[in-house]
Amino acid sequence: MVDxxxxxxxxxxxxVKLAVKLMAKRTAIAAIAASLVGAIAPPSRAYExxxxxxxxxxxxxxxxxxxxxxxxxxxxxxLTVGDRIYPSxxxxxxxxxxxxxxxIPTSPLEKAGQLAIQVNGEEETRNVAVRLRxxxxxxxxxxxxxxxxxxxxxxxxxxxxxxxxxxTPERLWSGPLVRPSSGExxxxxxxxxxxxxxxxDDYYHRxxxxxxxxxxxxVAPAAGYVRLVGREAEGFEVHGNTVGLDHGQGVLxxxxxxxxxxxxxxxxxxxxxxxxxxxxxxxxxxxxxHWGLYVHGVSVDPVPWRSAAIP
Ligand SMILES: [Zn+2]
Numbered sequence: 001m002v003d004x005x006x007x008x009x010x011x012x013x014x015x016v017k018l019a020v021k022l023m024a025k026r027t028a029i030a031a032i033a034a035s036l037v038g039a040i041a042p043p044s045r046a047y048e049x050x051x052x053x054x055x056x057x058x059x060x061x062x063x064x065x066x067x068x069x070x071x072x073x074x075x076x077x078x079l080t081v082g083d084r085i086y087p088s089x090x091x092x093x094x095x096x097x098x099x100x101x102x103x104i105p106t107s108p109l110e111k112a113g114q115l116a117i118q119v120n121g122e123e124e125t126r127n128v129a130v131r132l133r134x135x136x137x138x139x140x141x142x143x144x145x146x147x148x149x150x151x152x153x154x155x156x157x158x159x160x161x162x163x164x165x166x167x168t169p170e171r172l173w174s175g176p177l178v179r180p181s182s183g184e185x186x187x188x189x190x191x192x193x194x195x196x197x198x199x200x201d202d203y204y205h206r207x208x209x210x211x212x213x214x215x216x217x218x219v220a221p222a223a224g225y226v227r228l229v230g231r232e233a234e235g236f237e238v239h240g241n242t243v244g245l246d247h248g249q250g251v252l253x254x255x256x257x258x259x260x261x262x263x264x265x266x267x268x269x270x271x272x273x274x275x276x277x278x279x280x281x282x283x284x285x286x287x288x289x290h291w292g293l294y295v296h297g298v299s300v301d302p303v304p305w306r307s308a309a310i311p
Pocket of ligand 1: 291
């Protein structure tokens with residue numbers, strides 16, 4: 001859809017610089033070993049590391065399973081990728097009791113190639129690497145009259161920014177995510193744009209658009225807590241009527257342009273529960289749902305999340 005969301009998404013985006021650092025000899029050896037055996041890296045003194053998918057592409061969410069080989073290790077390790085640090089969380093109900101999972105978001109703004117991941121444990125760090133595959137995203141040309149990019153209020157952007165920073169410890173999603181609208185997909189994730197003939201370096205379509213009749217049901221893609229309710233009448237000029245859901249562990253959904261909102265902030269919703277209706281509020285040219293799926297503040301491709309459970 002033609003829209004002015006660039007203003008919001010550019011401002012609220014967190015650009016992850018997954019700079020590939022010059023790897024130490026040990027890292028290089030680990031990387032070669034990892035590439036030889038596929039997704040499962042060889043055991044080391046500190047952690048067994050399993051990366052899924054083994055061959056990720058731009059936009060994928062990378063799941064990293066960590067199993068300490070020492071029973072004494074109980075603190076969740078962190079991962080360093082470029083200049084960002086990602087938390088891991090203990091896997092609940094795990095009979096082994098000592099496995100952790102971390103999620104690393106990727107986006108069309110990154111460069112394909114070797115992705116160096118540093119695992120920071122209690123006593124030792126370990127380096128692994130994965131090859132991030134390139135991907136061609138569709139492009140659109142948008143012609144905007146001057147002044148059309150002035151939409152949006154500080155109130156709106158501050159609230160959306162704060163929502164996108166949420167990382168809560170309990171995992172609330174399970175299994176593949178539910179399709180949030182029965183409408184047809186009109187703009188897929190990752191579409192890039194030329195604005196008035198100039199390539200927009202920081203823009204990509206941060207979600208999926210579904211075209212559907214005004215008022216038709218929008219459902220929660222997964223269980224979660226409602227942590228953002230924003231209304232056009234209160235200054236949500238770009239997003240329009242908005243619901244943000246916290247699925248836990250840094251995984252969030254934002255549903256925008258709604259005609260109506262059927263939930264309250266703080267409420268828990270189940271997967272598939274109706275949270276509002278499709279609309280065209282905010283900067284929108286026709287009734288559609290825009291669903292953005294965020295992992296640690298980065299908009300990721302929801303498609304892999306829809307087709308399989310993130311392990
Ligand atoms: Zn959209």
